[in-house]
Amino acid sequence: MTEPVWGRVVATERKPNTAHEFHFWTSVDSPIGIGTIVRVDAETPVSGQLPRVFGVVVEGFSYTDLQTPIHDVLGHDGTPGGASLAATQRTEIRLYTAHVLRQIPEEPLQPVPMGAVVLASDADVAVALRMDAYLQPGAHTGIPVGLYRAGVMEAPIYLDADFLLGPEAAHLNITGVSGLATKTSAVEWLLASIFAHFPQQKGSVAAVCFNVKGPDLLFLDHAGEIGDADRAMYARLGVAPEPFQNVQYFAPYTAKGFTLNTLRSNDQLSHNLTPLTWGLNEVMQFAEVLLNRDDVDAKADALIDFLQERVINREFRDPVLSSPHRVRSFGELEAFFRDLLRGLEERGGEGWRTHHVATIRKVRNRLSNISTRCAGLVTDEGTVSDLPFGSFQDRAVYVVDVASVEEDAQDLIFARVVSKLREHLERRDLGVSHVVVFVDELNKYAPGDGPDTYVRKMLLDISERGRYLGLVLFSAQQFRSQVHRRVVGNSGTSLFGRMDMDELATPGYAVLSAATRTKLATLEKGQLMVRHPHFAQPVFVRFPRPAVLRGRDGAERYPQAGEITLDVAVMRSLRKLDPAVSLDWVKRVIEGHEEADVLRARNATVQARPERVQSHFESQFRRIVPAEPAARPVAVPIKSLPGDDPYGF
């Protein structure tokens, strides 16, 4: 069957065709529009071969043979309604400009010849976008990103896994306005697509997602409602329309410490929700994240280094100290500082090991403050509950909920998790060979201007070197222009959802035609513009609605647990380890103990995950000796009379 010819290439002296751009006209009822991929079949062979040119429409013009609008006004006596009375419609043109995606043969590279224009078929789209190079049987590394549609034509668009997850290129960045750009949905869909299509021979892959706002990513393991059209797209793209099978959630405690600080705190969903708590060891390495330049000058930095190298996690002796110290927690660190400062006061010294007492006081103040600022995440007693570094599972999603956490704690979580991922990937002992890290609100974490924070430096490092390790950054933001250029510049793949016109007016989008920018500003939900290293020009795709429960729906279906009492919080925590734990038992065990001690005992039990949960929990408490009345001591005179005092009374 011959393909319908929808247009013809045209070129004039004023508007000539080049090797990278050409023009064509179509009938007024053609299905061609901005973003449509077309094929030009030349009529004159070059070197014995009829050239074929593939292009994507980037601009469109429409006009009639009118010289000035006033002629139309005159022609209708100034009555617009009279237009329909005209017996003949004016000759009208649809003139399009297309950017060349690919020419075959590629040499000699010539201006686009005259010829018929047809809609690109499935096979044409694959050739036009150079997808044929990575869709070969046996060497298929394509990851479906969506469907390209034009008229009745529909073609899957694939990203190259080697250029999405490394090692050739890596990283993905998605831009768009809040609410309409479907940034989160796009990432959820793409993760499902990666999990379904990432080739086994390329290794394993997992995802770590930071939930930075609301309940966006908190119900990835629950099925959402999708329509027939979406199901058809799933089928076309070869992805099962189902939620993620293996999802683990992590969240720190609230400052009070009773419950986890997440919207996903409903009791029905606690089976895969794990506390995220760190102690001194975990935090000290990233103290820089929490301490700004005002906090830490060179002198303070030297003292912190000394503490890390000589004091923490080892027995430390010093003549100034009243006893040896082994610092393993913030509590023990505070005891160390207290002892040190007391010793210095007693000796009247102004310095200790080249560190001035004022510096010591300042560092003590700042470090001790960390557990307060990051309460719920950082524990005084050093209890650690962490992501399963070393035993990550293939096709698993690890969601770290930091949405309700203070900004400092967010930075700390982000910095430490990503650094640990990097460390393990460097050692090849993470459990998987590739990790996708999804970070939303990149404007905040890697801004183009502002202070050079630890988190931004780390993001830069990932974006520039992560691809060699399999550490892949999927990032999203509302304003790409406000993100550090090297972070977005190193993203091999870029997705664009509905865009803000102000953002589109920034220089970064000058390479796009006015029509493409307009289309970006009016994209529907579920539509994206895709830039990928293999694609010579951006293409527009549709992707199906993620098959997971939307955050808002999940929050309604599984309401957040209300404020609970200490005994209930302990029972819930321990029940995950031992279903036999009862509220009465908990009440009985914790009766008379301080709240801090109860929480410490709970955290220690959760961390240890012992076989005998109840006895382990009970053993965490010191025995409480019943109170006994103290014997009144015999009063002793301040001064007793000497026995031989002749003047005594």
Place this chain on the structure above:
Amino acid sequence: MAPSGDATFHAVQRRLAALLPANNWLASARPLELASLGAQDAPRLIAAAVLEGGVLRSHRITGAPVPRFAAFLDGTQSSRAVAHADEVPIVHGVAACVVRRRVARRMHTWRSPLVERRIYAPLAMLSPPWRNALASADIPVVDTLAARTLEFPHPFALQDAAVHAVQEDREALERELAEAWCQAGHGEGEGELLVDGSISGSDAVAMAPGVVGVIKSHRTLYAEGDALRTVLRLGRGERSSVFRITSSKRTPVASWYLRLREPAGHAPLWGLVRVEVADLPSATPAELASRADEVSRWVLAEALPLAVPDARWDTMVYGIRDCEEFLRAIQ
């Protein structure tokens, strides 16, 4: 003889240059139609027999315009001097004609357009090498003096002869295509044809009930005295009485003047067209009047859209402009 190869201006010029290398060839000649001032173009008045009543007067067209025409026919011509052979112009002429059919308010080409390219030259005035070269140029050659004589061998007269020869060829093409339309069975009520210009050149066309000629130029006005004043004072949407146009070389047709646009502030002939239809001898004056009103409504319906930017947009209907643009595009 139809040319076997490319018969465009430059192709013919290249072929002739190969045969006559020493001559000066014109690089970008102007169309001769712009400079041609033929003798028959002189303005004149001719009295015509009025068929509708005894005196030519104005009639207001009542009722709304009705877009009835199914197709439009027009021809174009272009003449340019390829070279001058010893001061004698060798003219490359193109005559073309097309019927553009209106379907769902959009224009489409009916069958194939007719295009003829020829060389026009006074062969008797050419040297043997030029005559030989023209004979070998693989393009039909028309002797412009075969059917006419010139009083003086003025260069303009030679050019005019060529232009008139091209015009005759163009009119022949128009007749051929109009006859083909009529023979194809497009009778009255099945799709009327609006022809740009007179329909009296062909018996078949002039007598076809579904063919209407619309004449825009008025070098010849078919009215004198009061009748002329009546014609020139027609208001918008008014027509003159029907009269008959006869000629020894042409088929008689019924005709009337019709004002398409408001003439206030314009020259007397502005927006004025003359309409030709078949002259049915058996028709009563009332039938003629009814027919004239009906066809006038059809023509008035073509006043929109305007045929701008053509300078003749006041009298040219859009379908005819479309024909001309089409022919310009394919040449």
